[in-house]
Amino acid sequence: MPKIPKDRLEIYRELKRDFSEDKFINLHPIQRGGVLSPEARRAIIEFADGYSTCDWCPPKTARLDMIQRPPIAQFMQDLAEFLGMDVARVVTRCREAQFIAFTMLGNPGDYVILDSLAHYSTYTAAELARLRIKEVPHGGYPEFRLKLDAYADKIEEVRRETGKLPAAVLLTHVDYLYGNLNDAAVVGKICKEYGVPFILNAAYSAGVMNVDGKKLGADIITSSGHKSWAASAPTGILAATEEMGEKLFARSRIVGDWSQRKFSFKEYALLGCTVMGAPLMTLIASFPHVVERVERWPQEVENTRYLVEQLERIEGTRQIGVRPKEHTLTHMESDGFYRVSQTHKRKGYFLYEELRRRGIVGIQPGLTRHFKFNTYGLPREKVERVAQAFLEIAEEQKLKAS
Amino acid sequence: MPKIPKDRLEIYRELKRDFSEDKFINLHPIQRGGVLSPEARRAIIEFADGYSTCDWCPPKTARLDMIQRPPIAQFMQDLAEFLGMDVARVVTRCREAQFIAFTMLGNPGDYVILDSLAHYSTYTAAELARLRIKEVPHGGYPEFRLKLDAYADKIEEVRRETGKLPAAVLLTHVDYLYGNLNDAAVVGKICKEYGVPFILNAAYSAGVMNVDGKKLGADIITSSGHKSWAASAPTGILAATEEMGEKLFARSRIVGDWSQRKFSFKEYALLGCTVMGAPLMTLIASFPHVVERVERWPQEVENTRYLVEQLERIEGTRQIGVRPKEHTLTHMESDGFYRVSQTHKRKGYFLYEELRRRGIVGIQPGLTRHFKFNTYGLPREKVERVAQAFLEIAEEQKLKAS
Numbered sequence: 186m187p188k189i190p191k192d193r194l195e196i197y198r199e200l201k202r203d204f205s206e207d208k209f210i211n212l213h214p215i216q217r218g219g220v221l222s223p224e225a226r227r228a229i230i231e232f233a234d235g236y237s238t239c240d241w242c243p244p245k246t247a248r249l250d251m252i253q254r255p256p257i258a259q260f261m262q263d264l265a266e267f268l269g270m271d272v273a274r275v276v277t278r279c280r281e282a283q284f285i286a287f288t289m290l291g292n293p294g295d296y297v298i299l300d301s302l303a304h305y306s307t308y309t310a311a312e313l314a315r316l317r318i319k320e321v322p323h324g325g326y327p328e329f330r331l332k333l334d335a336y337a338d339k340i341e342e343v344r345r346e347t348g349k350l351p352a353a354v355l356l357t358h359v360d361y362l363y364g365n366l367n368d369a370a371v372v373g374k375i376c377k378e379y380g381v382p383f384i385l386n387a388a389y390s391a392g393v394m395n396v397d398g399k400k401l402g403a404d405i406i407t408s409s410g411h412k413s414w415a416a417s418a419p420t421g422i423l424a425a426t427e428e429m430g431e432k433l434f435a436r437s438r439i440v441g442d443w444s445q446r447k448f449s450f451k452e453y454a455l456l457g458c459t460v461m462g463a464p465l466m467t468l469i470a471s472f473p474h475v476v477e478r479v480e481r482w483p484q485e486v487e488n489t490r491y492l493v494e495q496l497e498r499i500e501g502t503r504q505i506g507v508r509p510k511e512h513t514l515t516h517m518e519s520d521g522f523y524r525v526s527q528t529h530k531r532k533g534y535f536l537y538e539e540l541r542r543r544g545i546v547g548i549q550p551g552l553t554r555h556f557k558f559n560t561y562g563l564p565r566e567k568v569e570r571v572a573q574a575f576l577e578i579a580e581e582q583k584l585k586a587s
Numbered sequence: 588m589p590k591i592p593k594d595r596l597e598i599y600r601e602l603k604r605d606f607s608e609d610k611f612i613n614l615h616p617i618q619r620g621g622v623l624s625p626e627a628r629r630a631i632i633e634f635a636d637g638y639s640t641c642d643w644c645p646p647k648t649a650r651l652d653m654i655q656r657p658p659i660a661q662f663m664q665d666l667a668e669f670l671g672m673d674v675a676r677v678v679t680r681c682r683e684a685q686f687i688a689f690t691m692l693g694n695p696g697d698y699v700i701l702d703s704l705a706h707y708s709t710y711t712a713a714e715l716a717r718l719r720i721k722e723v724p725h726g727g728y729p730e731f732r733l734k735l736d737a738y739a740d741k742i743e744e745v746r747r748e749t750g751k752l753p754a755a756v757l758l759t760h761v762d763y764l765y766g767n768l769n770d771a772a773v774v775g776k777i778c779k780e781y782g783v784p785f786i787l788n789a790a791y792s793a794g795v796m797n798v799d800g801k802k803l804g805a806d807i808i809t810s811s812g813h814k815s816w817a818a819s820a821p822t823g824i825l826a827a828t829e830e831m832g833e834k835l836f837a838r839s840r841i842v843g844d845w846s847q848r849k850f851s852f853k854e855y856a857l858l859g860c861t862v863m864g865a866p867l868m869t870l871i872a873s874f875p876h877v878v879e880r881v882e883r884w885p886q887e888v889e890n891t892r893y894l895v896e897q898l899e900r901i902e903g904t905r906q907i908g909v910r911p912k913e914h915t916l917t918h919m920e921s922d923g924f925y926r927v928s929q930t931h932k933r934k935g936y937f938l939y940e941e942l943r944r945r946g947i948v949g950i951q952p953g954l955t956r957h958f959k960f961n962t963y964g965l966p967r968e969k970v971e972r973v974a975q976a977f978l979e980i981a982e983e984q985k986l987k988a989s
Contacts, residue, residue: 188669188797194875196658200630200868203656204642219637228602229635229865233628235621235813235820240606244951254605256598267590277679277821280858288715293695301846305839308848309855312841313690320845395590411637411864418637418864419679419821437707439714443722444703446710453711456682462813462820463631463865466602473596549646 363506373402693754775804
């Protein structure tokens with residue numbers, strides 16, 4: 186007798202996603218850069234089974250990044266080069282990449298300096314590594330621009346407080362709240378002056394736009410395959426200079442006290458192998474597509490600016506964050522739509538519902554006063570349909586449009 | 588101009604796997620339990636895109652395990668119940684599950700006791716958590732049977748040495764070297780007596796055979812979706828009693844020193860969300876199949892015993908590890924095939940090549956004296972074809988068969 190009754194298992198049969206790319210225009214702020222390329226769609230089917238990458242695992246070294254067939258080893262090198270770094274590994278998530286950097290560079294109680302717009306996972310990665318944090322402030326409403334020069338002040342502050350430098354500095358290249366793009370080179374320069382390792386979290390930048398770690402002065406780059414590299418989740422990227430790579434990818438030194446077993450080929454912060462299946466293969470299969478698409482970044486930003494311009498025609502509606510947009514992730518504020526929601530029978534849900542009725546999803550249900558979207562990868566005509574939908578809804582709700 | 592020249596990207600196009608299930612009988616010791624169910628194959632296509640599970644992420648709590656659509660929240664509960672535990676989470680890998688347990692139960696320098704047949708990733712997980720280890724010995728050749736009673740001695744040893752109990756005890760339910768199945772209840776009882784948390788690593792057991800954590804006295808169960816749950820990599824399972832769950836899934840307490848930001852819904856050892864895409868959906872889609880298949884475990888073991896019996900007909904060939912087999916992962920020793928390899932023009936590769944010529948893969952190329960296989964999930968007639976192939980090869984190489 187199975188432990189779980191059969192009828193309770195019915196909900197797990199024929200699992201369907203609601204918002205497929207072919208049926209909807211999906212503006213979800215975190216999803217656009219992770220839509221698979223056609224090549225990745227073929228690869229995920231081919232490598233769907235469990236340990237699908239491990240048919241040709243080299244017996245002596247037995248490490249994912251050394252597998253030649255499929256070309257994982259070569260990919261790791263090309264990935265590093267593409268990011269302007271010396272060495273790269275695919276890990277399970279960008280947050281894991283950050284955790285590895287924190288835990289391998291710091292000791293419990295050490296400080297790491299991060300920007301106050303960092304994703305929650307940067308904070309929890311520091312917490313799990315048992316590090317303390319200091320935040321670099323931003324300038325608040327409406328631009329929320331980070332005070333990049335303050336990285337120097339914070340490094341000084343840590344030195345005064347602890348008598349030593351922070352274990353690392355982290356900058357979120359593009360933040361998830363406003364989609365502000367930061368000039369990483371400013372922070373790179375400060376870190377170089379102080380000799381503090383500089384981690385650039387490129388979760389929203391690398392894979393959609395050109396990121397050259399060397400040029401920016403980054404010692405470590407973290408990124409997210411499912412966020413920006415047309416890959417399935419979970420996939421993270423951890424790239425580093427040679428010097429930093431030696432620290433992050435240090436080999437296991439543990440020895441069995443009875444057996445004397447050793448595992449000296451294993452990179453222990455990675456726990457050995459990481460993504461030994463389908464998502465890694467989508468990342469690799471999409472790589473040629475990604476190398477090509479980063480060149481089209483200016484057009485992508487242009488599409489976003491167009492949509493912002495159209496939305497700002499609606500009364501009481503403006504883009505929040507640094508202007509003009511330099512990234513496709515966008516935060517809007519709309520006193521107009523908010524006012525409508527106050528008297529609409531569907532409350533704040535009207536906006537989501539009206540958009541969905543027009544085949545547009547990804548704006549968080551219930552939000553009107555502040556909402557985010559991302560146009561990345563949408564063809565211009567779809568962006569125009571989105572603009573038109575918003576303008577139509579505004580008109581129906583008696584909002585003025587200039 | 589793209590950074591990576593186009594012709595170098597050619598190797599990433601049309602990635603193909605060599606050994607698909609429909610073309611080969613694959614005996615790879617780590618791969619059998621991770622072959623997808625047909626339901627999972629459909630799910631991986633449906634949820635292939637990046638953050639495919641996040642269309643309906645609840646905005647206030649924003650946690651993967653709380654998503655109702657697809658039914659992730661319900662699955663976590665059913666998964667816990669299926670394992671006889673109170674609470675479960677899907678993490679990126681079994682090794683990550685072990686690391687989380689180690690790091691949340693221990694402080695740097697604390698001891699964890701593990702079996703000397705544990706996978707390397709158990710050792711590196713302890714290393715990353717900065718714990719020291721003590722190994723429980725096994726009895727050596729030919730059975731390599733673990734001395735389960737020695738867990739008590741090791742706990743005593745730690746207490747004498749440090750004045751306190753070890754942070755945790757870990758037992759590998761079925762080891763990867765010999766496929767020995769351990770009586771976890773023995774260790775569960777010892778741990779209960781001493782009040783030490785008992786982690787059962789069920790990477791090779793849960794998902795193919797019935798594992799009831801409560802009955803075995805486990806406080807924590809770790810398992811691997813791509814190893815034993817018909818799921819894509821990477822997927823790990825971390826299940827616990829309510830009491831232990833509170834420790835493992837502790838919520839974030841970090842506070843931004845400038846922004847006062849908090850993330851009190853996030854389970855910080857998981858770094859928040861874990862497998863937010865395709866592999867999780869394969870695990871869920873395969874769950875009804877898994878609930879059903881564990882009931883067929885006796886037939887699976889029977890198939891393995893049959894194959895062992897047939898192989899042992901070949902001169903100088905015997906199964907290593909505990910006899911008779913209680914698990915489908917099997918370690919063979921063959922002085923016969925080894926002797927052939929000494930004079931064969933293809934050296935030790937003849938066995939692999941002769942098998943492959945017959946449509947059988949998964950035996951490590953080059954090995955003859957010791958090799959492993961796993962018959963899990965193969966229909967009886969394919970197991971019979973494997974037996975026949977080995978016997979044919981033996982005959983061709985002039986080995987006697989009884």
